[in-house]
Amino acid sequence: LSTLKIAIGAMELIKKSVKDVMTDIDDVFMLSEDQVLNAETMTKISDSGYTRIPVYEGNNRNKVKNLLYVTDLALIGKDNNITVKAVAGFNKRRLRIVDENMPVLALMDEFKMGEYHLAMVAKAHDVKKHHHGKFVDDKMDNFIMKSMKLVEATMLPEAPEDHAITLVGLITLEDITEELLQAE
Numbered sequence: 001l002s003t004l005k006i007a008i009g010a011m012e013l014i015k016k017s018v019k020d021v022m023t024d025i026d027d028v029f030m031l032s033e034d035q036v037l038n039a040e041t042m043t044k045i046s047d048s049g050y051t052r053i054p055v056y057e058g059n060n061r062n063k064v065k066n067l068l069y070v071t072d073l074a075l076i077g078k079d080n081n082i083t084v085k086a087v088a089g090f091n092k093r094r095l096r097i098v099d100e101n102m103p104v105l106a107l108m109d110e111f112k113m114g115e116y117h118l119a120m121v122a123k124a125h126d127v128k129k130h131h132h133g134k135f136v137d138d139k140m141d142n143f144i145m146k147s148m149k150l151v152e153a154t155m156l157p158e159a160p161e162d163h164a165i166t167l168v169g170l171i172t173l174e175d176i177t178e179e180l181l182q183a184e
């Protein structure tokens with residue numbers, strides 16, 4: 001892989017927003033907080049191959065409040081029939097929700113800070129509406145400016161509570177680095 005390819009990948013990335021590289025919500029493996037961590041659920045988790053699993057409230061897949069880390073399951077006995085809620089609630093993993101139009105580079109800057117490497121993606125403006133209007137207008141042409149503004153505008157890390165947002169995907173650091181290394 002040549003340096004030039006990476007440079008081209010980086011330049012391509014400037015133009016992209018989160019929705020261009022995310023995993024579509026229909027393909028996201030999630031669990032309801034009400035699900036019991038029995039042998040069947042454990043097998044499903046193991047078969048999914050994912051290490052971080054979004055956890056939603058009741059049966060509303062838009063209400064993702066939490067993440068379950070597979071490593072959190074290490075201490076649970078198989079026959080305990082403990083719920084997802086109990087484990088996810090105990091470990092309280094931080095969950096970031098971003099707008100689908102957020103520039104990928106802005107999110108990469110956040111990921112670089114190292115506290116989390118996964119975010120849920122919400123439909124455009126849903127995040128804005130519920131974050132006290134600090135979000136920058138989408139119509140700015142200058143991508144770099146936009147990225148920088150968004151970095152400072154989206155430093156509100158908590159998931160919006162009790163608001164109707166529509167989740168459209170999930171994005172991890174790997175989705176971004178993959179994009180970087182994929183340039184032809």
Ligand code: ATP
Pocket residue numbers: 022023027028029030049050051052053054170171172173174175
């Ligand atoms: P790790 O590499 O840390 O073991 P992982 O394999 O679970 O974690 P990543 O490597 O970050 O996840 O991501 C690989 C791909 O899987 C990415 O495209 C990402 O969007 C996707 N992905 C991650 N978690 C999930 C999930 N719970 N459901 C569906 N797709 C996911």
Ligand code: ATP
Pocket residue numbers: 116117118
């Ligand atoms: P993620 O990055 O997938 O969100 P994570 O925090 O579980 O999840 P990493 O990002 O791979 O895992 O690691 C975070 C930091 O912790 C890195 O600096 C890594 O080197 C360090 N780390 C991970 N596992 C260990 C370990 N077993 N011993 C010491 N340091 C570790």
